[in-house]
Amino acid sequence: MDISSLGEFGLIRRLTENISLKNASSVKGVGDDAAVLKYNKKEVLITTDLLLEGIHFDLTYVPLKHLGYKSAVVNFSDIYAMNGTPKQITVSLGISNRFSVENLEDFYEGLKLACEVYGVDIVGGDTSASLTGLCISITCIGEVEKSKVTYRTGAKDTDLICVSGDLGAAYMGLQLLEREKTVFKGESDFTPDFTGKEYLLERQLKPEARKDIAQFLAEKEIVPTSMIDVSDGLSSELLHICYESKVGCRIYEERIPIDYQTAVMAEQFNMNLTTAALNGGEDYELLFTVPLALHEQITEMKGVSVIGHICKQSLGSALITRDGNEIALQAQGWNSLS
Amino acid sequence: MDISSLGEFGLIRRLTENISLKNASSVKGVGDDAAVLKYNKKEVLITTDLLLEGIHFDLTYVPLKHLGYKSAVVNFSDIYAMNGTPKQITVSLGISNRFSVENLEDFYEGLKLACEVYGVDIVGGDTSASLTGLCISITCIGEVEKSKVTYRTGAKDTDLICVSGDLGAAYMGLQLLEREKTVFKGESDFTPDFTGKEYLLERQLKPEARKDIAQFLAEKEIVPTSMIDVSDGLSSELLHICYESKVGCRIYEERIPIDYQTAVMAEQFNMNLTTAALNGGEDYELLFTVPLALHEQITEMKGVSVIGHICKQSLGSALITRDGNEIALQAQGWNSLS
Numbered sequence: 186m187d188i189s190s191l192g193e194f195g196l197i198r199r200l201t202e203n204i205s206l207k208n209a210s211s212v213k214g215v216g217d218d219a220a221v222l223k224y225n226k227k228e229v230l231i232t233t234d235l236l237l238e239g240i241h242f243d244l245t246y247v248p249l250k251h252l253g254y255k256s257a258v259v260n261f262s263d264i265y266a267m268n269g270t271p272k273q274i275t276v277s278l279g280i281s282n283r284f285s286v287e288n289l290e291d292f293y294e295g296l297k298l299a300c301e302v303y304g305v306d307i308v309g310g311d312t313s314a315s316l317t318g319l320c321i322s323i324t325c326i327g328e329v330e331k332s333k334v335t336y337r338t339g340a341k342d343t344d345l346i347c348v349s350g351d352l353g354a355a356y357m358g359l360q361l362l363e364r365e366k367t368v369f370k371g372e373s374d375f376t377p378d379f380t381g382k383e384y385l386l387e388r389q390l391k392p393e394a395r396k397d398i399a400q401f402l403a404e405k406e407i408v409p410t411s412m413i414d415v416s417d418g419l420s421s422e423l424l425h426i427c428y429e430s431k432v433g434c435r436i437y438e439e440r441i442p443i444d445y446q447t448a449v450m451a452e453q454f455n456m457n458l459t460t461a462a463l464n465g466g467e468d469y470e471l472l473f474t475v476p477l478a479l480h481e482q483i484t485e486m487k488g489v490s491v492i493g494h495i496c497k498q499s500l501g502s503a504l505i506t507r508d509g510n511e512i513a514l515q516a517q518g519w520n521s522l523s
Numbered sequence: 524m525d526i527s528s529l530g531e532f533g534l535i536r537r538l539t540e541n542i543s544l545k546n547a548s549s550v551k552g553v554g555d556d557a558a559v560l561k562y563n564k565k566e567v568l569i570t571t572d573l574l575l576e577g578i579h580f581d582l583t584y585v586p587l588k589h590l591g592y593k594s595a596v597v598n599f600s601d602i603y604a605m606n607g608t609p610k611q612i613t614v615s616l617g618i619s620n621r622f623s624v625e626n627l628e629d630f631y632e633g634l635k636l637a638c639e640v641y642g643v644d645i646v647g648g649d650t651s652a653s654l655t656g657l658c659i660s661i662t663c664i665g666e667v668e669k670s671k672v673t674y675r676t677g678a679k680d681t682d683l684i685c686v687s688g689d690l691g692a693a694y695m696g697l698q699l700l701e702r703e704k705t706v707f708k709g710e711s712d713f714t715p716d717f718t719g720k721e722y723l724l725e726r727q728l729k730p731e732a733r734k735d736i737a738q739f740l741a742e743k744e745i746v747p748t749s750m751i752d753v754s755d756g757l758s759s760e761l762l763h764i765c766y767e768s769k770v771g772c773r774i775y776e777e778r779i780p781i782d783y784q785t786a787v788m789a790e791q792f793n794m795n796l797t798t799a800a801l802n803g804g805e806d807y808e809l810l811f812t813v814p815l816a817l818h819e820q821i822t823e824m825k826g827v828s829v830i831g832h833i834c835k836q837s838l839g840s841a842l843i844t845r846d847g848n849e850i851a852l853q854a855q856g857w858n859s860l861s
Contacts, residue, residue: 193858212566216767217674218604218751219570219665224562228550231647232557233662235615239654266556277573277660309569314859316577322615322660324571327557336555413556429554520531521652 186286197312199286200293204307208272210328211306220308222273222326228334230327232263238318240521246362249288251390252321253295259416260325261303262394262469266414267336268402269329271303271394276310279320303396333408335473340411340430344474344495347409349398349488351442352419353458356465357450358382358389364454384446392469399471401486409473418464421516422472424502430474433500434514436493438507463504464517524624535650537624538631542645546610548666549644558646560611560664566672568665570601576656578859584700587626589728590659591633597754598663599641600732600807604752605674606740607667609641609732614648617658641734671746673811678749678768682812682833685747687736687826689780690757691796694803695788696720696727722784730807736827737809743820747811756802759854760810762840771838772852774831776845801842802855 188196201215213221222229236242236256244252257274264271276296280289300307305325365377379386394414402409411430413422419441427434441462451458474495475483483491493505502514526534539553551559560567574580574594582590595612602609614634618627638645643663703715717724732752740747749768751760757779765772779800789796812833813821821829831843840852 194854213672213674217676218601219568219607219663221605221667221672222567222569223669224567226563229560229562229567229664230557231560231611231613231662231664233613233615233647233649233660235617235649235651235658235660237617237651237653237658240617240652263556267559269557273569275569275571275662277571279573279575279578279658309571311571311573313573313575314578315575317655320573320575320617320658322571322573324569324613324662325557326567326569329559331561334551334559336551338555516532 188280188284188286191286193312196286196289200289201307206306207304208306210272211308214306214308215310220273220275222308224328227328228331230264230267230269230329231324232260233322233324234260236321238320244319245366247390249291250295253292254299254391256321256323257296257299257305258392258394259469260323261305262414262416264325264327265394265396265399266412266471267327267329268333268399268408268412269327270399271305271325271327273306273308273326274300275308275324277322278310278312279315280312281315281318284319303394335409335412337411337413337426337429340426340432340474340495342432342495342497343477344410345477345480345483345491346423346434346436346472346474346493346495347483347489347491348415348419348442348470348472349395350468350470351444351447352415352468352470353462353465354385354388354444354447355392355467356461357447358385359467360454361385361450362389382446382450384444385450389467392467394469395471398489405482407475407479407482409475412471412473415468415470415472416466417520418466418517419472420463420514424514424516426472426474427502431498433496433498434493434502435496435505437505440490440492442490526618526622526624529624531650534624534627538627539645542635544644544646545642546644548610549646552644552646553648558611558613560646562666565666566669568602568605568607568667569662570598571660571662572598574659576658582657583704585728587629588633591630592637592729594659594661595634595637595643596730596732597807598661599643600752600754602663602665603732603734603737604750604809605665605667606671606737606746606750607665608737609643609663609665611644611646611664612638613646613662615660616648616650617653618650619653619656622657641732673747673750675749675751675764675767678764678770678812678833680770680833680835681815682748683815683818683821683829684761684772684774684812684831684833685821685827685829686753686757686780686808686810687733688806688808689782689785690753690806690808691800691803692723692726692782692785693730693805694799695785696723697805698792699723699788700727720784720788722782723788727805730805732807733809739824745813745817745820747813750809750811753806753808753810754804755858756804756855757810758801758852762852762854764810764812765840769836771834771836772831772840773834773843775843778828778830780828
């Protein structure tokens with residue numbers, strides 16, 4: 186169905202007609218000049234992400250449903266990185282004329298699924314034509330108790346550096362998709378073989394935010410001294426924490442968590458595995474610091490690795506390689522503007 | 524200066540380094556995974572607007588400083604339309620490589636000026652490369668007392684229909700700029716003559732949100748039964764109120780407020796003046812309804828016109844022309860998707 190047959194308001198009604206509000210803080214959602222929310226005792230968190238076709242995603246191999254899911258999840262990840270809980274999103278779309286109503290319904294299906302899984306309400310947005318590619322802007326609103334807000338600024342000398350899950354897999358998934366796209370060109374009956382690489386594709390196409398880590402920290406009553414989510418690469422994020430906290434760090438190459446599929450793929454691509462894990466990005470894992478005294482509690486946490494420690498700023502930020510060398514960390518992660 | 528010489532984080536630091544937070548509800552602004560806000564007793568309002576080059580603005584004649592100002596103001600207008608006060612914005616930009624750091628500083632200058640005038644804090648955002656044109660996504664957060672929230676849903680039979688300021692001028696300003704652009708093509712020493720049309724240009728290039736009307740309503744302790752801002756044209760907005768409130772309306776052609784510059788321009792362009800005022804859009808005036816009993820108080824309000832009244836839904840929504848004919852209102856206003 187052609188979008189122009191519905192017009193802006195018809196399209197919005199069609200995409201949002203089945204949306205019901207689940208959260209007590211969502212007073213009024215889609216359908217007025219602004220959404221109305223009620224946050225009584227908790228602090229309100231606001232984060233926003235802009236995703237542009239050709240820069241952040243390639244519709245040649247990204248299904249719209251997955252894109253909808255991922256667009257929501259990357260925002261939730263920012264809220265968890267503040268030690269908060271995502272509660273609402275607004276969704277703005279710029280749509281070029283090659284999209285059908287069904288395409289947008291696919292996108293919304295992914296969006297709604299993510300919202301269902303993470304307990305988030307869609308409360309508003311804006312829909313417009315775009316002269317060129319698809320443009321997605323999502324703003325996420327979350328809540329957090331005042332005593333639990335976790336900034337990038339609180340890391341202290343001797344704190345442990347912890348990271349959830351494993352790193353570099355989403356980047357390898359992207360390399361794989363890009364390679365198959367190149368191979369595919371001009372062959373209409375080409376079916377790429379992704380056997381044994383499912384994890385890499387899933388990490389790239391349908392990432393999850395670490396809701397479970399936030400819950401675990403809450404249960405154990407641990408408030409990290411600093412926290413950030415790994416979107417642009419471990420190295421870049423760690424340097425953000427060090428810069429904002431005015432500290433340095435040492436991390437150990439051998440402790441960086443890497444999945445075996447990531448390692449196999451790096452071998453096949455003849456890429457340095459540690460570099461991929463440090464700079465790949467789009468992992469959406471949580472990187473955080475805790476006081477040294479919590480060492481035992483943290484090592485009990487399933488799916489969390491202690492990869493190093495914070496030190497004085499004057500000592501700089503470095504990786505200790507397997508053979509004991511120190512290499513200064515550099516922000517070589519993903520940066521669309523450089 | 525080339526943007527790539529700064530990179531994403533350098534650019535963000537440069538654009539936001541002088542930003543200080545003015546509002547008590549702004550706890551933490553730019554520089555972490557999310558902004559932190561504190562809204563204790565009031566409801567939180569969220570609205571978002573996407574502005575795309577070639578669809579919503581033409582950089583041939585829109586200076587970036589004006590664009591920054593307008594991008595912020597159109598969001599403030601949505602918050603006033605809920606009877607609230609704007610407090611924070613987040614700003615996401617997709618930037619093509621023809622922009623310099625100085626261009627973005629111009630844009631931010633306009634943005635900061637609007638925030639200063641309206642008492643709003645810039646608390647976050649996202650900055651990315653764009654393969655094509657400039658892409659601007661702004662989300663505005665505001666506050667309102669629970670008892671004062673004004674939806675589109677509360678208009679009742681016999682309510683008065685009121686509108687602030689005058690209508691159609693921004694649309695005429697756009698026609699004027701488009702005409703001069705056409706005339707200009709190919710003539711490098713061409714200087715357009717806008718004498719006597721300054722008001723039309725100002726309404727198009729540097730619109731204001733009706734903060735004063737919101738304040739007046741608060742002082743007089745008037746809570747409108749419904750309210751919306753006029754962004755897509757009076758006709759379209761009035762139909763939104765009627766649809767959401769399940770009512771009809773009658774408005775009178777002779778009562779629609781129109782500036783004389785708008786009238787002169789319509790004459791020159793051989794356009795129907797009432798059609799321009801009904802469907803032009805981008806007026807950013809407030810359209811609201813109040814109980815009939817408030818007639819005297821409303822007529823005392825400077826800059827507010829009573830243009831008609833609400834009636835039963837079965838009677839439909841119509842314009843009464845100067846010669847007494849009834850014409851059904853149609854949503855012919857601006858709609859990028861049809």
